[in-house]
Amino acid sequence: MAEEIxxxxxxxxxxxxxxxxxxxxxxxxxxxxxxxxIILLIILIWISYTFFPSSHG
Amino acid sequence: MAETGKKGVLNEDxxxxxxxxxxxxxxxxxxxxxxxxxxxxxxxxxxxxxxxxEPVSKAYKGVSGEITKIEGNKLTIKTKDGKEQTVxxxxxxxxxVGQTYEKKGLSGFASLVLTYIFLTVILAIGxxxxxLNVGRFVVGFFxxxxxxxxxxxxxxxxxxxxxxxxxxxxxxSLKLTGEGGFIFALALGLIIGNFFRPFAQFLSEACRPxxxxxxxxxxxxxxxxxxxxxxFGLASTILFTGLCAMIVAYLIYWASIYYMARRYFKxxxxxxxxxAAGISICGVxxxxxxxxxxxxRPVVPIMVASLVVIFAVVELIILPFLAQIFLWKEPMVAxxxxxxxxKTDGAAFAAGAITDALIRAKTEAVTGIKYxxxxxxMAATTVKLFIDIFISIWAFLMAYIWCTYIExxxxxxxxxxxxxxxxxxxxxxxxxxxxxxxxxxxxxAPKVKATEEQIKLMEKDIKKIEAQLATTQDPNLQxxxxxxxEEIKAQIKAKKEEIKDSKKIVEQTQxxxxxxxxxxxxxxxxxxxxxxxxxxxxxxxxxxxxxxxxVYLVGLFGFIIWIGLLISWIFFHGVKPPVVGx
Numbered sequence: 001m002a003e004e005i006x007x008x009x010x011x012x013x014x015x016x017x018x019x020x021x022x023x024x025x026x027x028x029x030x031x032x033x034x035x036x037x038i039i040l041l042i043i044l045i046w047i048s049y050t051f052f053p054s055s056h057g
Numbered sequence: 058m059a060e061t062g063k064k065g066v067l068n069e070d071x072x073x074x075x076x077x078x079x080x081x082x083x084x085x086x087x088x089x090x091x092x093x094x095x096x097x098x099x100x101x102x103x104x105x106x107x108x109x110x111e112p113v114s115k116a117y118k119g120v121s122g123e124i125t126k127i128e129g130n131k132l133t134i135k136t137k138d139g140k141e142q143t144v145x146x147x148x149x150x151x152x153x154v155g156q157t158y159e160k161k162g163l164s165g166f167a168s169l170v171l172t173y174i175f176l177t178v179i180l181a182i183g184x185x186x187x188x189l190n191v192g193r194f195v196v197g198f199f200x201x202x203x204x205x206x207x208x209x210x211x212x213x214x215x216x217x218x219x220x221x222x223x224x225x226x227x228x229x230s231l232k233l234t235g236e237g238g239f240i241f242a243l244a245l246g247l248i249i250g251n252f253f254r255p256f257a258q259f260l261s262e263a264c265r266p267x268x269x270x271x272x273x274x275x276x277x278x279x280x281x282x283x284x285x286x287x288x289f290g291l292a293s294t295i296l297f298t299g300l301c302a303m304i305v306a307y308l309i310y311w312a313s314i315y316y317m318a319r320r321y322f323k324x325x326x327x328x329x330x331x332x333a334a335g336i337s338i339c340g341v342x343x344x345x346x347x348x349x350x351x352x353x354r355p356v357v358p359i360m361v362a363s364l365v366v367i368f369a370v371v372e373l374i375i376l377p378f379l380a381q382i383f384l385w386k387e388p389m390v391a392x393x394x395x396x397x398x399x400k401t402d403g404a405a406f407a408a409g410a411i412t413d414a415l416i417r418a419k420t421e422a423v424t425g426i427k428y429x430x431x432x433x434x435m436a437a438t439t440v441k442l443f444i445d446i447f448i449s450i451w452a453f454l455m456a457y458i459w460c461t462y463i464e465x466x467x468x469x470x471x472x473x474x475x476x477x478x479x480x481x482x483x484x485x486x487x488x489x490x491x492x493x494x495x496x497x498x499x500x501x502a503p504k505v506k507a508t509e510e511q512i513k514l515m516e517k518d519i520k521k522i523e524a525q526l527a528t529t530q531d532p533n534l535q536x537x538x539x540x541x542x543e544e545i546k547a548q549i550k551a552k553k554e555e556i557k558d559s560k561k562i563v564e565q566t567q568x569x570x571x572x573x574x575x576x577x578x579x580x581x582x583x584x585x586x587x588x589x590x591x592x593x594x595x596x597x598x599x600x601x602x603x604x605x606x607x608v609y610l611v612g613l614f615g616f617i618i619w620i621g622l623l624i625s626w627i628f629f630h631g632v633k634p635p636v637v638g639x
Contacts, residue, residue, distance in 0.1 A: 010360045014604065020325035025462045030312045037308030044301050045627055052294065 065188025069268040070482045072183050077275020077486035080573055081493075084279065087569035088562075092116050094572025097579075098169040102235055104215045104225045110165030113575040114568065119162030120144055124154050134158050173202055176579065189262055197263030205242050205586040206579075212238020220421040232422045236414030239407065239585045243373070246589015257590050264587040267341065270403040271483035273580035274438060278490025280570040280577070281435050283563075286495050286502040288635050295393075295436050298628045299443030302397055305624055306444045307451050310337030314612045322608050326351065326463065330455070331358040332605070335365040336612050338444060338451070341401060342481060346448050350456035351463075361605075368609050369404035370592045377408050381415035385423075388416045389629035390622070392433035396440030397621035398613075403588050409437025410581060432634030442484055449480040490573075498566045501559035508556045515545050515552075 067075070086093050095114025103109035112118055120142055126133035130149045134142050144160065152158065163171075177198060184194035212218060213235040215225040222230040231237065250257045257264075285292030315333035318324040324332060330351050335344035341362040348358025376399060380391035391412050399405040413433035421427050519542055526538045 009356070010364070010605070013356065013360060014328075017325050017328060019323070020319075020327075022319060023463065026315075026319065026326075029458065029462075030316045033308045033312035037304050037312070040304045040308070041301060041624070044297070044304070048294075048297055048628065052297070 065186050067186045069187065069265065070271065072186055073268055073271035073275055073483040074486045076179065076183060076272050077278075077483065078489060080276060080576060081279055081486065081490045084569040084573045085493075087565045087572075090565075092568050092572070094576065095568070096163055096168055096171055097175075097572055097575040098165065098172040099575055100209055100213045100235060100238075102213050102215050102218045102225070104227065107165075109210060109213060110169055112163045112165070112168040113571050115142075115144075117163045117168070119160055119164075121157070121159040124152055124156050124158050127152060127154060132158060169206070172579065173206075176202065176576075183268075184262070193262040195263075197260040200260055201263045201583055201586060201590075204245060205583045208241035208245050208586065209235075209238035209582050212236070212241045220418050220427075232418045234414040234418045236410060239411055239414070239582065242582055242585040243407070243589045246586040247370075247592060247594075248589075250590040250592050251594055260587075260590055264590045266403045266584045266587040266591065267401075269580045269587065270406050270584040271481075273577045273584060274402070274406060274442070275483050275486030275490065276573045276577040276580065277438065278487040278492075279494045280431065280574045281438075282491040282494025283498050283502065283566050283570050284429070284431060284435065285491070286498040287506050289499070289503070291389075291432070291632065291635070292435075294628065294632065295389075295439045296443075298393055298436070298625075299439045301624055301628065302393075302440040303443050303447045305397060305620060306338050307447060309620060310612075310617055313337075313616055314608070317612065317615075318608050322604055324604075324608075327353040327357055328361070330459075331361045332608060334358075335361045336400060336609055337617065338448065339400060339402060339441075341366065342445065343448050343451075346452035347455060350452040351459045364605055365609070366401055366404075367592055367594065368606075368613075369399055369401040370588060372399045372613070373404040373408045373411070373588075377411040377415055380412045381419055385416045385419045387626070387630055388420070388428060388433050388634055389436050389632045390625045391416055392436030393440050393625035393629055394621050396437040396444075397625060398618055399437075402441060402445065403584055405441040406434075406438055407581070407585055407588065409434040409441075412437065427637040428634040429637055436629070442487060445481050446484055449477070494566060494570065498563060501562045502566075505556050505559050505563045508552050512549050512552055515549050519545050 080094075083093050092114050095117045096112045098110055099113040100110055101108060120134055120136065122134040122136040122142070124132050125135045125141065127149055130146055132144050132146055132149065132152055134144060136142055144158070146152065177195060180198060181191050181195050184191050212233070215222070215227055215230060217231045217233050217237050218235045219225055219227070219230040220232050220234060222228060222232075233240070249260070281292075311333050314337050315329050318329040318332055319326070331344040331348040331353055334347035335341075335358070337343075338347075344358040344362040344365065347353075348355065348361075376395065380394065384391035384394070392409055395408040395412050396405055399408040413431065416433055417428045417430065522538050522542050522545075526535060526542075529535055529538070
């Protein structure tokens with residue numbers, strides 16, 4: 001269970017963390033997610049306002 | 058998800074599913090005329106303690122008073138406090154108008170003790186199935202139940218709860234509604250968890266907020282199915298917003314926090330991916346699922362989860378009050394905002410419940426409008442549940458992406474089976490309850506509601522005509538008005554006849570839902586108390602974890618709050634919950 005972890009252990013693990021370089025694919029992943037998210041949101045908002053106009057106040 | 062059943066047959070997730078689904082299915086005996094859970098305790102706002110508790114169903118309550126009307130096998134009784142109550146009797150010929158009627162029922166205290174015993178028995182079985190120490194659980198649960206209930210009872214005291222103090226002949230009230238008891242339970246839990254650590258440790262076996270809240274949500278499906286049948290348009294908007302919430306949480310929140318944690322705070326991939334999942338999707342389950350997907354060491358997501366849980370409690374304490382101050386005119390925006398912003402299931406559902414209570418109380422106090430209970434909570438819950446459902450698919454996709462494009466660790470493979478394994482099962486209980494109740498009540502509830510509204514208008518017309526009749530002396534006009542009254546009365550009778558069968562089904566659904574809803578409230582209540590007990594705030598100011606805290610705070614205040622608010626606003630601005638009595 002999450003609450004069984006002691007604070008000291010977290011601090012120790014964080015201190016042990018090593019440098020991990022940013023990979024080009026991570027850029028693709030992050031910007032791909034954001035771009036897809038924004039496009040899908042626009043589509044859903046358009047569907048909502050176009051086909052269910054009565055549900056918007 | 059908290060996988061706590063170390064030696065048990067079930068984990069908490071499955072246990073919550075089975076418990077909720079069994080209680081729901083048993084409650085369906087209402088359609089056979091059996092009110093199985095009518096004896097569960099219900100708490101009312103009170104100024105005199107003896108009026109505070111009673112069984113949830115009228116069938117189990119005692120009634121005494123004068124018979125004022127006999128219609129078929131229904132007697133109308135005028136009780137000592139002047140209220141009218143209808144009771145159904147087998148043989149109405151035994152009674153006469155003017156006679157005194159008395160039926161002994163279950164006392165409030167007996168109902169409370171029975172509720173405690175019932176919960177202790179079913180949860181002790183649950184504790185056994187989880188592989189817990191049943192003896193320690195039962196002892197711990199004794200304190201968890203009674204301390205939580207004490208808070209609930211205090212929360213219903215009219216000086217704290219009443220939205221209309223005049224009703225109780227008092228000059229002021231905090232107007233928190235009875236659900237203010239949740240806040241008291243959380244506060245008491247936090248005091249115990251942070252200042253009485255040995256006692257908190259003593260209670261630990263019974264402090265399982267994730268399990269309690271998952272059971273509560275499983276039980277909520279039934280009552281929300283009935284509400285949705287009555288107001289389908291609003292319910293469908295809420296479901297639609299759930300889809301958007303998934304996109305926001307997984308694609309926008311996650312990507313932004315991952316980027317921030319990696320680029321600006323220099324976290325490794327092993328830390329950044331579960332951290333982003335914990336902060337943006339769901340504290341415990343998403344962090345663990347994501348950790349598993351990228352094959353992080355098990356300790357990393359658990360550490361992340363342990364901190365996110367604490368931060369989520371801070372959100373739970375602050376955000377509902379902000380919503381009450383700034384969003385009380387936009388109740389549904391506030392509900393969806395809680396679901397999109399507060400992380401961890403327990404804290405999000407709890408924040409939805411507090412927001413529901415606070416906003417309804419403020420609206421009633423300021424405008425006199427009384428919103429139906431539960432719609433704001435429904436917005437929060439649905440949004441959060443949609444986010445939860447997608448965790449398994451997201452974890453599957455991330456496992457594939459990580460292995461294919463980032464780094465594939467030995468023994469790592471992705472399979473469709475993983476999706477099922479990671480799917481939160483308690484959600485299934487919610488959906489089964491929701492769909493079954495919706496299917497049963499959808500053909501009837503809207504018809505009954507619409508017809509009853511028409512009948513109310515007709516009854517108002519009758520009153521107007523009667524007032525006119527009292528002032529006129531013209532015999533012709535009197536005859537004409539009397540004829541009109543008779544005509545409307547006949548129409549009302551015909552309408553009542555028309556919806557008789559549908560009304561019976563709706564009433565049976567209400568009976569089934571009332572019992573499980575009363576149990577749901579108790580599960581919610583003990584969730585609040587136990588969240589408090591397990592929240593050790595010392596972690597927040599411990600040295601060395603500042604970096605984690607800063608990522609959370611920047612993520613939360615930098616964009617999670619604002620994007621959540623924007624999306625909730627786009628979908629819900631101007632949308633109000635149904636008003637009581639309309």
